[in-house]
Amino acid sequence: TQLLEQSPQFLSIQEGENLTVYCNSSSVFSSLQWYRQEPGEGPVLLVTVVTGGEVKKLKRLTFQFGDARKDSSLHITAAQPGDTGLYLCAGLDNYGQNFVFGPGTRLSVLP
């Protein structure tokens, strides 16, 4: 089973700061997704990246898929309290059979 690791596990920052969270694996993934989950709710899809080296921007969020398709990063510029939540990465293995989630990074942005 291919595994996804995420770091850091927890992150607490002040409003206005920048941050980067990471999603890593020793295996190649055909594509990766990032989700945000708020307390009491299910995860909400933020982005899907499918090409090695791909960079996608969603307002203040920048997502990058590693060249080797084994890792991904999410960078948030000028974080806001509304960015608080659990950030999950999920990937489809190279055989297109197994869809796995990482354990998540819990982000807290303090006003």
Place this chain on the structure above:
Amino acid sequence: EAGVTQSPTHLIKTRGQQVTLRCSPISGHTSVYWYQQALGLGLQFLLWYDEGEERNRGNFPPRFSGRQFPNYSSELNVNALELEDSALYLCASSSSGLAGPMYNEQFFGPGTRLTVL
């Protein structure tokens, strides 16, 4: 438009009992996915149904089972509950397609919180 709904929201059972969780997908969606989110473990894929058929199954014992009805709603059944089954059970739906969750966006429900004592 109504989102994915799940019932019940919370459930407390004792070890050895059986439980049934229910999910209603977004109107027009034919695929339903079930996940277990245990504390500190992230989401673990359980089952995927599409058009009434089981398309894929995660690495869970046979006491986890489910089905999808003709109206595309779904049930997850867990027999012989164990303490480690305590978790948030999430259901997601997507539009039809055998391509699966990476190519058809999943929309998640709020989950059912199961506590096994």
